[in-house]
Each structure stands twice: as C-alpha cells, then as structure tokens.
Amino acid sequence: MDYEFVFRVGPIGLSGKETSDLEDGTLPRNVTTTPGPTGQVLDLNDQDDVRRLSRGTAGINEEKGKGEAPSPVPDKDDGAAPVPPKPKPNTRKFKLVELIEVYVGVDDDIPEGAVIGAAPANKSGEYSKIFERELFVDSFKQYINLEIDDREDGKRHPDHSRWIALRARIEWADGGKSDLAGKKIRWSFTETPHSESGRPAQLTADQSAGFEPDGRGENLKTTMSTTDDKGWTPVVWFGLSEYAGDQFVIHAAAEPAEDAEDNSVKLNAGPYQVWRKFWAQITQLKNSGIPEPYSAIDSLIDVFAELIFVNTVEISREKLGDEADFCIYPQWMLAPPHPVIGDPDSDALLVRAEKETGKLWEFTERKEFFPNRHIVLANKVTYGTILTPLITHPMSSNEEEYTFNGLSQNQIFVNPLEEKFVAYGAWEIDDTGPYSDFFASKGIPVCEPNSSPKNGTSGLIKDEDIIIKKQRSNQHAVTIKLPDDCPDATQHRIVVTLSLRSVRAISGFADHRLNRTAAKYTRDSNHGTQYAGYRLGRTVTHELGHWFNQVPQQPVAPLGSHATAYTGMGGTGRHCHFGATLITRGNPPQQEWSEGECVMFHVNTDNKDDGFCNNCRPFVHLANMTGKNS
Amino acid sequence: MKNVILSEDVAKEFIPLVNAMFFSDDEDEVKKLIYELSGINFYGISINCLPKIELKEETSLPIIIVTQESGLRAWQVSLKSSCSLIATNLETREIFFGRPFWDPETETSLEEIDEVKYQKPEGGQAVSILSDATRVDARKVLGLPWTPGRYRFNVVSFDWISNSVDVALEGTVPEEMVPPASVSRLIEPAKSGDGYLPTYLRVSSSPKLQTGASTAADVTVTPKPNPHTQLLVSGSFSVIADETHLPFVAYNIPEIDGVDKNVAAAVPVTLALFVKNSSIPYRFDWKIPIYSERPIKPGDRVEGYFSLDAFRGTEYYLIAGDYVAYLIIEGQIFGPTSYCIT
Numbered sequence: 001m002d003y004e005f006v007f008r009v010g011p012i013g014l015s016g017k018e019t020s021d022l023e024d025g026t027l028p029r030n031v032t033t034t035p036g037p038t039g040q041v042l043d044l045n046d047q048d049d050v051r052r053l054s055r056g057t058a059g060i061n062e063e064k065g066k067g068e069a070p071s072p073v074p075d076k077d078d079g080a081a082p083v084p085p086k087p088k089p090n091t092r093k094f095k096l097v098e099l100i101e102v103y104v105g106v107d108d109d110i111p112e113g114a115v116i117g118a119a120p121a122n123k124s125g126e127y128s129k130i131f132e133r134e135l136f137v138d139s140f141k142q143y144i145n146l147e148i149d150d151r152e153d154g155k156r157h158p159d160h161s162r163w164i165a166l167r168a169r170i171e172w173a174d175g176g177k178s179d180l181a182g183k184k185i186r187w188s189f190t191e192t193p194h195s196e197s198g199r200p201a202q203l204t205a206d207q208s209a210g211f212e213p214d215g216r217g218e219n220l221k222t223t224m225s226t227t228d229d230k231g232w233t234p235v236v237w238f239g240l241s242e243y244a245g246d247q248f249v250i251h252a253a254a255e256p257a258e259d260a261e262d263n264s265v266k267l268n269a270g271p272y273q274v275w276r277k278f279w280a281q282i283t284q285l286k287n288s289g290i291p292e293p294y295s296a297i298d299s300l301i302d303v304f305a306e307l308i309f310v311n312t313v314e315i316s317r318e319k320l321g322d323e324a325d326f327c328i329y330p331q332w333m334l335a336p337p338h339p340v341i342g343d344p345d346s347d348a349l350l351v352r353a354e355k356e357t358g359k360l361w362e363f364t365e366r367k368e369f370f371p372n373r374h375i376v377l378a379n380k381v382t383y384g385t386i387l388t389p390l391i392t393h394p395m396s397s398n399e400e401e402y403t404f405n406g407l408s409q410n411q412i413f414v415n416p417l418e419e420k421f422v423a424y425g426a427w428e429i430d431d432t433g434p435y436s437d438f439f440a441s442k443g444i445p446v447c448e449p450n451s452s453p454k455n456g457t458s459g460l461i462k463d464e465d466i467i468i469k470k471q472r473s474n475q476h477a478v479t480i481k482l483p484d485d486c487p488d489a490t491q492h493r494i495v496v497t498l499s500l501r502s503v504r505a506i507s508g509f510a511d512h513r514l515n516r517t518a519a520k521y522t523r524d525s526n527h528g529t530q531y532a533g534y535r536l537g538r539t540v541t542h543e544l545g546h547w548f549n550q551v552p553q554q555p556v557a558p559l560g561s562h563a564t565a566y567t568g569m570g571g572t573g574r575h576c577h578f579g580a581t582l583i584t585r586g587n588p589p590q591q592e593w594s595e596g597e598c599v600m601f602h603v604n605t606d607n608k609d610d611g612f613c614n615n616c617r618p619f620v621h622l623a624n625m626t627g628k629n630s
Numbered sequence: 631m632k633n634v635i636l637s638e639d640v641a642k643e644f645i646p647l648v649n650a651m652f653f654s655d656d657e658d659e660v661k662k663l664i665y666e667l668s669g670i671n672f673y674g675i676s677i678n679c680l681p682k683i684e685l686k687e688e689t690s691l692p693i694i695i696v697t698q699e700s701g702l703r704a705w706q707v708s709l710k711s712s713c714s715l716i717a718t719n720l721e722t723r724e725i726f727f728g729r730p731f732w733d734p735e736t737e738t739s740l741e742e743i744d745e746v747k748y749q750k751p752e753g754g755q756a757v758s759i760l761s762d763a764t765r766v767d768a769r770k771v772l773g774l775p776w777t778p779g780r781y782r783f784n785v786v787s788f789d790w791i792s793n794s795v796d797v798a799l800e801g802t803v804p805e806e807m808v809p810p811a812s813v814s815r816l817i818e819p820a821k822s823g824d825g826y827l828p829t830y831l832r833v834s835s836s837p838k839l840q841t842g843a844s845t846a847a848d849v850t851v852t853p854k855p856n857p858h859t860q861l862l863v864s865g866s867f868s869v870i871a872d873e874t875h876l877p878f879v880a881y882n883i884p885e886i887d888g889v890d891k892n893v894a895a896a897v898p899v900t901l902a903l904f905v906k907n908s909s910i911p912y913r914f915d916w917k918i919p920i921y922s923e924r925p926i927k928p929g930d931r932v933e934g935y936f937s938l939d940a941f942r943g944t945e946y947y948l949i950a951g952d953y954v955a956y957l958i959i960e961g962q963i964f965g966p967t968s969y970c971i972t
Contacts, residue, residue: 390664393758403748405704438757474748
C-alpha cells in the first residue's frame with residue numbers, strides 16, 4: 001500500500017484536511033509547540049496565527065503578535081475594510097537535503113540525539129548523541145510492545161515503541177542555510193504488509209500505521225510539516241502498524257514540488273519492521289544438563305517476537321535450603337513413565353504449580369534488563385495432589401511391593417512430600433477377615449489364644465515405612481516396609497490399610513498473575529537430548545502462547561474468531577486443534593481432539609509442531625505482549 | 631467382619647445422612663467413610679444423598695459415592711474412568727448422564743493422561759481391597775436445572791451398578807429456562823416390505839419379563855459389525871401407566887404386519903451403551919408406543935415391546951472392546967447386558 005495524499009493547497013495556506021484539523025483547535029503534535037525559526041512559537045491553536053497562515057502571508061519570520069508583516073486582515077473589532085495582499089514572487093528554490101531519525105527526551109518533542117541506520121541522516125551534525133540501528137536481513141526492527149525508556153539501563157531505546165520520530169531539513173538551492181522558515185515538507189509512507197495469507201487486508205484504525213493523529217482517531221496517511229529558519233521540520237511522529245512483520249518506508253518531499261530545485265527528490269527512512277521483544281529469566285537446577293529451549297526462540301522469531309533469555313539462574317540444594325527436600329529428588333524417582341537417561345541418582349527438579357512462592361521463584365541477579373517472564377525448567381511439573389484409594393492389603397512378608405492399579409500415568413509418587421505422603425496408614429493383625437484363605441495358602445498361622453504380640457495388634461504406617469525404590473516394577477509400585485513395632489508378618493496375619501498422595505504431572509503451566517511459567521524437560525530415550533530440547537522448547541512456546549492470550553476466547557478485530565479454537569474436549573483452557581482429529585464417543589456425541597499439530601494443542605505429542613499454526617499466527621502477530629497477560 | 635453386601639445396605643449403614651457430611655468443603659469428612667468401609671465384605675458402588683434439598687438454601691446437590699473393589703477388579707476395569715452418574719427427572723422423565731470423576735478444571739496441559747496397564751496382580755495384591763469415597767455435585771456434573779423436581783440417581787461403572795437414591799428439589803426460585811436434557815422420539819415401524827425393524831409388536835425375539843415387579847424390563851442387544859454396523863435391540867417392559875404416558879389424542883400407526891395400530895400410550899425408554907473404561911455412553915432415547923384397542927387409564931399396567939436397530943440412520947460404529955448396555959425406564963435401570971466386539 002502506498003499512501004499519497006494530495007493536498008489542494010496554496011503556497012503556504014492550509015486547506016482540505018489540514019484546515020479541518022485546525023477547525024476544532026486541536027493539532028498534530030508535530031506542529032503544535034515547535035519553536036519557529038526566530039525562536040518564536042508559531043501556535044496553530046492560536047486563531048491569529050491560523051488566520052495569518054490561511055491568508056498565505058503569515059511570515060514565519062514574523063514574531064507572533066508584533067505584526068512585522070502587515071496584516072491584510074484587520075482584527076474583527078477594528079472596523080476597517082479588508083485589503084487584499086499582494087503576493088510576493090517566490091523565485092528562490094530550496095532543496096530537501098536531509099532526513100533524520102531522532103530520539104526524544106522525556107519531554108517528548110525535544111530531540112536528544114540522532115538514530116542512524118534506517119534514515120540517511122546526520123549530515124548536519126546537529127546531534128552528537130547517536131543511536132545506531134542494526135539491519136536485520138533487509139529491515140530495521142521496531143519493538144512495538146516496549147516503551148522507549150521502560151528498561152532499567154537508563155538509556156533511550158528508539159527501537160522501542162510503535163512510534164518513530166523523524167525530522168527533515170532543507171537548504172536553499174544556492175547553498176543558503178538561513179531564512180528557510182515556512183517551507184512545507186510532505187510526509188508519506190509505503191507499507192508492505194506481511195505476506196502471510198492470514199494477514200487481514202485492513203487493520204482496525206487503532207492497529208493501522210500512520211502519522212500521529214490529531215486526537216480524533218485514525219493515524220494520518222500523510223502529513224505536512226513546516227520548516228524553521230534553519231530549514232528543519234519539527235519532529236514528525238510515525239506509528240507503525242501493530243501487525244508483526246509489516247514493513248514501512250517513510251518518505252519526505254518538498255511541498256509544493258515547484259518550490260524545490262529538484263522536485264523529484266524524496267528522502268526515505270526505513271524499512272522499519274514490526275517486532276516485539278521480551279526477556280525471560282531461566283531457572284534450572286545446577287548441572288542439570290537441560291538444554292536451552294531453543295525451539296521456543298525459533299518459533300517466536302517466526303512470528304516476529306524476540307525471546308531473550310537473561311539471568312539463567314542455576315539453583316542447588318544449598319541455595320534452596322529446606323525447600324530442596326520437596327523439590328529436588330533423584331532422577332529415577334521423577335523419570336516415570338519415561339526411562340532414565342544419564343545418571344539415575346543425579347538430582348532432578350520438581351516444580352509444583354500450587355506453590356507460588358519460595359526461593360525457586362525469585363528473580364535474581366538482574367543484569368541489563370529486568371526480565372518480563374520467569375521460566376523454570378524442570379524435570380517434572382505437577383499440579384495438585386490426588387489421593388489413591390485406600391487399599392487393604394494382606395502382607396506375606398515384612399517388606400513387599402504393592403502396585404496401585406487404576407491410576408493415571410500422570411499420577412506420580414514422590415517421597416517425601418511437603419505434606420504427608422501417607423494420607424492414611426495402619427497395620428493390624430486380622431485373623432478373621434476375608435484373607436483367611438490367602439494367609440493359609442502362605443502358611444501364616446492365626447495367633448495362638450492369649451498370645452498377643454508385645455507391641456499390640458495394630459499400629460501406624462508412616463512416610464518412612466513407604467519406600468519408592470529405584471528398581472520398582474512400575475511407576476505406581478511402592479514398597480511397604482512394616483515398622484519395627486509390627487509383629488513378624490511371616491508369623492502373624494498382618495493386614496495393611498494405606499492411602500497415599502500422588503502428585504499430578506503436567507507438561508507446564510502459565511501463571512499470568514505472577515508471571516510464572518514452568519516447563520517440563522523430558523529425557524526421551526527414543527529421540528535423544530536434541531529432541532528433548534525441542535520438546536521442551538515447544539512447551540515453553542505453548543505456555544508463552546497462553547501469555548499472549550492464545551487461543552483467544554473472544555473474536556479479535558479485524559480477524560474475527562479463531563477458526564480452530566476449542567475449550568475442554570480433552571484439555572483445559574483455550575487451545576488450538578489445527579491438524580487434529582476429532583474423536584467422537586457416545587451419543588449424544590462427546591468429542592475430543594487428538595494429535596493436533598499446532599504448538600497450542602493441549603497435549604504435547606510427537607505430532608505437534610514447534611510453532612504456531614496458520615490459524616494462530618495472525619492472532620500472535622497482533623498480540624500485545626506487554627505487561628502481564630496480553 | 632459384617633456380611634453386608636448390597637449397595638442399599640452400605641448406603642444406609644455407612645453413608646450417614648448428615649448435612650455436614652454433604653455440604654462441608656472438608657474432603658477428609660468423606661474420606662473417613664472409607665476407613666469403616668474397608669472392614670466390610672462389599673464389592674461395588676454405593677451412593678447416598680439427602681432426600682430433600684431447598685433450592686433457596688443450597689447451591690449444590692451433593693452425592694456421596696463409595697466404591698470398593700479387589701485389586702484384581704481394579705486391574706480389569708478402571709472404576710473411575712468407567713463411572714457415569716445417571717439421573718432421571720421422575721416428573722418429566724428427562725434423563726441426564728455425567729462423569730462424576732472427571733474434573734476439567736484440573737486437567738491443565740496434561741502430557742500423559744492414559745491409564746497404565748500393569749502386570750495382572752496375583753496373590754495378596756489380587757485379593758487386596760481398594761476402597762474410596764468421593765463427594766460430587768450432581769448439579770454440576772449433570773447440569774441439572776435448579777428448579778423444583780424429583781430426581782432418581784444411579785451410578786454405573788461398566789458392569790457395576792449402584793443402588794438408587796431419590797432427591798426432591800423443593801422451594802420456589804426464579805424460573806430457569808433450560809433445554810430438555812433428553813427428548814424421546816418415536817421411530818415409526820418399518821413399512822410392509824421394508825424389513826421388519828423397527829416394530830413394537832411382541833415378536834419371537836422379545837425378552838420374557840419377570841413378573842412381580844411394578845416396573846419390569848429386559849433387553850437384548852446384538853451388535854452386528856458387518857457389513858454395516860447394526861445394533862439390534864429387543865426389549866420388553868411392564869409399567870404402571872400415568873398421565874405422562876397418555877396421548878392427548880389417540881392415533882394410529884401402521885405396523886409391519888400391515889395393520890394400523892391404535893397408540894393408547896407411549897413410554898420413554900433410554901438405552902445406554904458403555905464401552906469398558908469409558909464413562910461416556912452411546913445413548914438412545916426412544917418413545918415406545920403401547921398398542922391397545924381400548925383406552926388406557928392412569929394406574930393401568932401396560933406392557934410394551936420394541937425391536938429396532940439403534941444405529942440405523944446414524945454414522946455410529948463400534949470399535950473393538952467390551953460393552954455393556956443398560957435400559958433406563960421410569961427411573962429404573964435394568965441390565966447390564968454384556969457383549970464383546972472383537
């Protein structure tokens with residue numbers, strides 16, 4: 001799209017759009033308060049100034065109110081008849097010599113320095129402070145989700161925010177560099193929308209690119225600014241669109257062209273490309289060998305978002321102190337249902353989503369940038385606990401393995417837990433219960449009359465009596481070791497009643513309220529470490545996607561509703577079923593999505609891609625990625 | 631050890647009708663039940679709930695479900711994955727199905743959700759007993775309208791069925807407009823020369839009814855996977871007619887014998903078909919016509935018969951597995967009828 005707005009204007013006068021801009025007294029920021037060539041302030045909100053300009057005689061050199069140039073229009077109350085002005089012939093030509101990108105101070109119309117790279121600039125050496133943009137492939141990144149000085153490094157970041165500040169400069173064709181006030185520079189831009197098919201042809205007014213509006217809505221497709229005595233325009237603000245990947249080139253040209261020595265001169269700045277960026281702290285166990293979730297970086301670059309890992313914090317038992325007992329376990333205990341790779345006795349990290357505070361979640365070691373997100377990479381991520389059924393089990397020895405059948409794969413036993421691992425545990429001598437045949441088959445006798453064991457006929461089973469062994473039959477097998485106060489189970493009919501707490505394993509979670517994300521690193525023997533890294537990256541991308549409001553519940557203008565969003569149907573929250581198969585069971589049909597391809601599918605399967613699908617991408621391209629839940 | 635076996639008896643003796651037990655948020659109160667339960671000789675599902683709930687005072691309809699099974703059974707059938715809560719509105723005959731042990735709130739980004747199958751338990755492990763007690767909100771699980779009504783509840787888990795409990799929702803509340811949970815429909819009998827199904831005549835395949843019960847029913851289900859999946863269902867039932875069964879105007883429908891039959895009453899019947907380890911049924915809601923030349927009055931005992939292909943006109947098919955079918959009629963559940971598709 002190339003916006004070329006044609007003004008029907010005289011040499012200096014304002015008409016058409018500009019006139020209407022002035023009618024209600026509000027003005028574009030670029031012409032409101034900029035000092036004029038002689039230091040005076042040309043105030044276009046001031047009706048006197050406007051009248052002078054509209055007559056085409058307002059000498060920019062003239063000082064406001066002093067009337068150095070004769071006013072052809074008397075004040076309303078002087079009663080004199082209007083005298084038509086004699087236009088002075090304008091034979092001197094000027095030329096557009098410079099287009100410069102600048103960055104501004106806190107008082108946001110006062111330029112502090114020049115930005116070189118995207119604009120041809122700083123020929124005049126007007127600014128000594130320089131910010132240098134780096135070319136990325138064929139354009140310059142503009143991170144529109146960030147504020148120009150919202151970082152903690154005390155520096156301005158012209159490549160942050162949606163707005164780019166520009167100035168142009170003219171000289172006389174004969175080389176003169178003064179008395180240049182009042183010349184008009186026309187600003188326009190060329191937009192190259194992102195080429196993906198999902199990119200809507202029209203964005204909403206708020207999302208669209210353009211020069212700073214007059215406070216009444218849409219950004220302007222073109223604008224005009226007036227030079228000062230030295231030939232400089234005031235700062236002109238251009239806002240990029242909000243659609244990531246869109247590119248823009250901004251043009252400045254003399255207006256009207258006949259006044260310019262060479263009316264074909266058009267200076268360009270850009271191309272600028274819409275990007276977003278955020279920083280994350282990674283926390284992981286020291287020497288965990290967990291690779292960086294690199295596919296997350298790649299997947300986000302694919303939607304023009306930069307994820308920068310800063311402050312990789314390695315935690316250890318020593319750093320965690322008492323917390324370590326409940327989040328660091330041997331690798332083999334957390335590995336099921338996947339086989340252990342590497343040293344099974346090495347430490348592994350468990351993150352429980354419901355535990356919101358503690359040393360594990362501290363942002364530490366701030367470096368250049370304060371991270372927006374905190375991502376903990378763990379060997380196991382869990383949410384909540386589930387009690388097993390209460391088992392009543394006849395023992396035939398003092399220590400034996402018991403498998404809890406009927407549990408889901410995502411139920412994991414770990415011991416110790418911060419709360420009790422044993423929810424209920426007891427042993428008792430049972431000579432009369434339903435296990436008589438079983439005990440008899442094992443040759444375990446009933447108690448002799450009047451020969452009660454010295455420690456009684458019942459007692460408690462505690463956490464220390466339940467052992468999770470490295471060499472257990474399966475992930476739901478525990479070893480029950482009868483406590484010392486229990487009689488010999490080979491000589492007494494001992495029945496154990498036991499209920500345990502299991503933790504519920506999940507792939508990861510996104511906690512927008514506390515800016516927390518956790519992702520599980522799966523050591524997958526079938527695919528090796530590299531695959532595991534990608535799978536981890538996929539989980540990180542997925543959880544960050546939730547932070548970007550993926551998958552949106554409500555229609556998003558101008559995209560409308562997400563075509564493959566779903567709630568429930570096997571998952572929780574909003575996910576994307578792109579490429580998935582709908583499995584229908586029952587009547588009326590109960591449906592579940594299976595094997596989705598998008599990273600926002602609710603299950604992390606081999607079928608899943610690392611990135612966002614074509615249905616999700618336009619929504620991610622428009623996601624704010626600011627603050628917390630965007 | 632007491633020798634209590636029936637679900638009804640477990641409900642009476644071990645699930646006390648104490649308000650605090652039903653309306654407390656304390657899960658431990660409910661879990662305490664299992665310590666008592668583990669000492670009795672009961673294998674199955676038992677449920678209980680308060681007989682009356684004031685709509686204005688409460689916002690939930692709690693039901694306590696206790697289960698007890700052997701280690702071997704736990705390995706054979708996943709009790710919770712197969713569990714379905716079934717309710718019948720005894721006034722409108724609407725039927726509701728829900729999954730009492732499925733909590734969508736907590737299934738966040740689960741990576742592995744399938745149940746694992748371990749080695750078949752033997753010895754002490756096989757004879758061990760697994761006991762559990764859970765409180766569920768039937769209103770939430772079933773999406774019940776919070777309006778006055780009488781409901782009958784059952785829980786089934788594959789081939790296990792609990793006792794029935796009745797609840798009256800009482801009081802006046804603002805009218806809640808909800809679509810009916812089930813609408814029974816009458817499938818017209820096959821036309822002459824167009825096969826013999828459906829028919830509502832008593833035929834040779836109609837099951838024989840056991841006499842004596844106020845409501846009696848029996849059903850046989852014959853799946854025929856090839857060449858087109860059929861689910862042939864033959865049922866017989868006997869119920870006491872009431873106003874809801876009687877047509878506003880008597881009407882005739884042609885039967886497969888070519889004779890127009892006078893429909894003197896119509897009784898809603900639901901067939902629920904479960905595959906092992908799934909709590910979501912295939913569900914069919916039919917209205918079965920009762921033929922009679924003389925008018926039927928409320929209080930009359932009527933007998934009905936049906937023979938039809940439940941899958942006809944649908945795209946349903948059956949995957950290999952173990953299935954059970956239940957017939958739900960007038961708030962009572964009959965079955966299960968078991969069969970296996972290989």
